[in-house]
Amino acid sequence: MTNFDFDYFVIGAGSGGVRSARIAAGHGAKVAIAEEYRVGGTCVIRGCVPKKLLVIGAHFAEDLVDARRYGWTVGDKSFDWPTLRDNVLADVDRLNGAYQTTLDSHKVQTFHARATLIGENRVLVDGRELTARHVLVATGARPMVPNLPGAEHGITSNEVFHLEALPKRAVICGGGYIANEFAGIFHELGVEVTQVIRSDKLLRGWEPALSDRLLAIATQKGVQFRFNTIPERIEKRSDGSLVLHCAEGKTIETDLLLWAVGRLPNSEGLGLEALGVQCQPNGAIPVDAASHTTLPWLHAVGDVTDRLQLTPIAIREGHALADTLFGENPWIVDYAHVPSAVFSHPPLASVGMTEGEARTALGSVKIFTSDFRPMKAVLAGRNERSLYKLVVDAATDVVVGAHMIGPDSPEILQAVAIAVKAGLTKAQFDQTVALHPSMAEELVLMR
Numbered sequence: 301m302t303n304f305d306f307d308y309f310v311i312g313a314g315s316g317g318v319r320s321a322r323i324a325a326g327h328g329a330k331v332a333i334a335e336e337y338r339v340g341g342t343c344v345i346r347g348c349v350p351k352k353l354l355v356i357g358a359h360f361a362e363d364l365v366d367a368r369r370y371g372w373t374v375g376d377k378s379f380d381w382p383t384l385r386d387n388v389l390a391d392v393d394r395l396n397g398a399y400q401t402t403l404d405s406h407k408v409q410t411f412h413a414r415a416t417l418i419g420e421n422r423v424l425v426d427g428r429e430l431t432a433r434h435v436l437v438a439t440g441a442r443p444m445v446p447n448l449p450g451a452e453h454g455i456t457s458n459e460v461f462h463l464e465a466l467p468k469r470a471v472i473c474g475g476g477y478i479a480n481e482f483a484g485i486f487h488e489l490g491v492e493v494t495q496v497i498r499s500d501k502l503l504r505g506w507e508p509a510l511s512d513r514l515l516a517i518a519t520q521k522g523v524q525f526r527f528n529t530i531p532e533r534i535e536k537r538s539d540g541s542l543v544l545h546c547a548e549g550k551t552i553e554t555d556l557l558l559w560a561v562g563r564l565p566n567s568e569g570l571g572l573e574a575l576g577v578q579c580q581p582n583g584a585i586p587v588d589a590a591s592h593t594t595l596p597w598l599h600a601v602g603d604v605t606d607r608l609q610l611t612p613i614a615i616r617e618g619h620a621l622a623d624t625l626f627g628e629n630p631w632i633v634d635y636a637h638v639p640s641a642v643f644s645h646p647p648l649a650s651v652g653m654t655e656g657e658a659r660t661a662l663g664s665v666k667i668f669t670s671d672f673r674p675m676k677a678v679l680a681g682r683n684e685r686s687l688y689k690l691v692v693d694a695a696t697d698v699v700v701g702a703h704m705i706g707p708d709s710p711e712i713l714q715a716v717a718i719a720v721k722a723g724l725t726k727a728q729f730d731q732t733v734a735l736h737p738s739m740a741e742e743l744v745l746m747r
């Protein structure tokens with residue numbers, strides 16, 4: 301039998317790679333992991349975690365205003381970006397350390413260097429050629445920057461957490477997750493925000509009733525939207541400001557441009573082509589349901605495979621693979637009923653089929669909605685209505701989709717997702733006694 305330096309060599313210490321390495325080590329495998337940047341990956345270092353902290357920080361802007369209606373005297377309020385930024389980045393450092401500690405405590409050897417594939421079961425890292433029985437590529441994805449003249453004058457979500465100062469004006473190009481989340485953050489922090497969207501659709505693929513509601517609320521708050529607007533070149537002026545020159549002669553001036561137009565798998569320069577692994581045109585590594593490539597010793601999980609670009613999915617894929625390879629417990633990830641949220645202002649959360657998807661897949665569906673003003677908003681005098689929508693299979697009464705926009709909707713939806721995943725019926729929702737007074741009680745009161 302061949303002797304390898306390692307049983308498992310993981311390239312990329314993000315959510316998927318770290319989980320897979322840790323689980324494999326727990327099964328007794330000799331594991332190494334290579335990371336060229338910081339241990340933790342996109343989610344921890346420049347994604348979900350720092351973003352959510354900024355969302356929380358930005359929300360105080362409205363809470364401080366609303367507090368007055370609840371009898372509080374709030375003195376002159378001011379906001380200091382460096383304080384929030386540095387506290388968030390300090391927490392990122394803490395988590396980075398925690399991830400490293402996890403790897404160390406599981407005796408996973410970490411190489412703080414870029415690793416490449418140099419042959420069958422062989423990697424090159426830190427100038428050393430090493431062999432491994434199995435190799436996992438978990439290198440994630442990076443923000444896409446359009447190929448336009450002057451595009452480099454914009455920043456991406458990689459840089460946005462490190463801004464020296466907040467701009468007066470910001471243009472955010474895109475209508476997806478990151479664009480809507482940063483539109484909310486920047487707007488609450490006092491930046492004049494314009495979202496530039498190439499089509500007439502915000503959050504394509506989401507339940508349209510929710511994205512329409514987000515558009516209405518964000519517009520009312522003061523975010524500007526330019527639909528059907530396609531940037532063609534970016535001009536940087538001598539005073540540092542930027543001008544987006546768009547199709548049909550439209551121009552938009554700004555102080556900061558954030559590209560939020562999707563993410564591309566990080567598969568270049570790994571040596572995949574030489575091994576005969578053909579990536580998709582966008583760079584995604586093709587894998588089967590068990591995350592195996594066409595080579596028996598090579599596997600890939602997470603954003604680099606571009607299945608569902610979500611942290612909990614990468615974690616599951618990495619976990620399933622390690623159990624399969626080293627734990628004598630083969631299983632695959634179930635991609636049905638994956639909940640997700642956009643931490644916009646207010647947030648959206650969703651699980652299962654939209655009304656349109658259900659009509660196509662099932663034919664006859666029943667729709668239940670609750671359109672209400674949350675109690676907190678009523679007293680605060682805020683005319684912001686929440687919207688909850690349940691999609692029910694008319695033939696079986698099973699709830700096949702739940703969609704929500706409003707305060708705390710991601711927190712509420714996580715619990716609803718259990719019911720939808722379990723295949724509960726609308727009648728079972730109705731049999732559940734309301735928890736009063738709450739926003740979530742609307743879920744069992746829709747008739």
Ligand code: NDP
Binds near residue numbers: 473474498608641
């Ligand atoms: P999204 O895929 O969510 O949105 C991309 C947006 O950019 C869409 O509006 C798209 O328009 C537009 N777009 C695409 N290409 C171009 C182009 N060339 N010019 C102009 N506009 C363009 O991408 P994000 O970057 O926001 O996020 C990437 C992924 O990361 C998400 O899909 C999600 O999976 C994950 N993510 C998850 C988060 C969460 O769970 N809360 C938070 C952040 C990211 P169109 O609709 O026309 O294609």
